[in-house]
Amino acid sequence: MSDQAAGEIGAKRRVRAEDEFRDAPQSALDFMIIRIAIRLLLTAAILLLWQYASGRWIEEYWISRPTDVAAKIVEWWYSGDLLTHMGITAGEAISGFLIGTLAGGVVGFIFGWFKRVAEILDPIIIAIYSLPKVALAPLFIIWFGIGFEMKVILTAVIVFFLVFFNTYSGVRDTSRELIDIVRLMGAKTPQVLWWVVLPSALTAIFVGLRVSVPYALIGAVVGEMMASNRGVGFLLMQSAGQFDTAGTFAALLTLIAISAAFNESIRYLEAYLLRWKEVQR
């Protein structure tokens, strides 16, 4: 066979970048647009149904109506109430979340690394854990007053346990072989913790963080509902107290917005820190 002929076969068989493959994945963008369109349509349908049902099938007093709720949000926006109260609630939730995460992470690490500590203290931790944390709110009001601190601490306590348990099991489940290999290379304990145990436990820690987001808001909002004149929890109580259904729904929507933003941030952080897992499928 001449070189030219071989070249022709090669040319024939070569795959070109502009070739279309039947099994090529649909572009991610197409998927995203379809997904978002369906979500928007669904939301619109629910809102329309709500709007229509209100005053026709169900008395407006019970369920208000979307246009009234929207009007309420706009009203709060212009009076500055919306951002003030959202800021306070988000501030409490985030501060409590950070403190609880840090404390839960550190204690979880100690328990996971020193097995003896865990064996001795386990029943005590379980006992405190089995207490519904909101029941601590009255005590915290006595200790810390009805201000910002009390909500932060209530949130921190709730988040602490969720992060603690996940960190603990994450640290404990770190591959023994992996630790040994790195120690044989001459690594000291801090290096082992930083290079092996922390990244290995991170998967479990993020499970704790994701679960913690809604709970962080429980701490802040319950605290505000019990004792406060500020925050979204206060808005909620105030609106409900005045039988203002539109205001109540508006406050709930505000909470959903905070929670969603919070969740998204955690997801971004997780996608970045655990990017090595992306390729594992």
Add this chain to the structure above:
Amino acid sequence: MSDTPVLAFEDVTKVFYKGSQPVVALEGLDMAVREGEFVSVVGPSGCGKSTLLNLAAGLSPAAKGRVVYRGKPVEKINTAVGYITQHDNLLPWATVRKNITMGLKIRKVPAAERAARLESYLELTGLKGFENHFPAELSGGMRKRCSLARTLIYSPEMVLMDEPFSALDAHVKMIMHKELLRIWDEQRTTILFITHDLVEAITLADRIVVLSARPGCVKQEMQVDLPRPRDPFTLQTSPDFSVIFETLWDGLKDDIYKGENV
């Protein structure tokens, strides 16, 4: 090659406990590895081959007898040895570059030298172009080479290998043998290589130690006088190879049925 042993097992017994039931893994084991020697240990499965390496690495203590490294008993983790396990045990969250240079970083090798050595080991193991990949993105053979590079790059005095190629398919295995021999011919590091594969042992080692079924002790020792450099792809056809294989197989075959996984 000098005659002072780098590593010596002196009448070593190792016991594991299944609950409170003692299981004797090794009993009265005596063997030594000399400087620059490539020693391979073969034996039926469950005969305590891997235990041998854990003792040498100081990861677990002997019940009786002594494990001696360069004249000193091994009492804590032995950082003079590098350990290549059956699973590649790469850090899944670290890139190839970080995995390979970790040992150098721990030993505080300056960044410039780290980069230079990384470069030469990427070349040596054919991982060039993959330094920013995560282990999950590599094939089994590449992960193995990465794990070899990670250990060899910081030049431990001695390398322990625990069936490192057993998970690879036959062709990749032979390629790995070729590469290991090529690297070893350059460095002549002392190697203690565990395997259950006689062909692999003969291809690689200077000397082969056969262990008995559990409790494991030395049953037979044999010098492999095949000339180096050896070519794993043609070695098996040589008559000398067959003679060595037959002799070792005679010693091994009775015990093989006493192994755990039969």
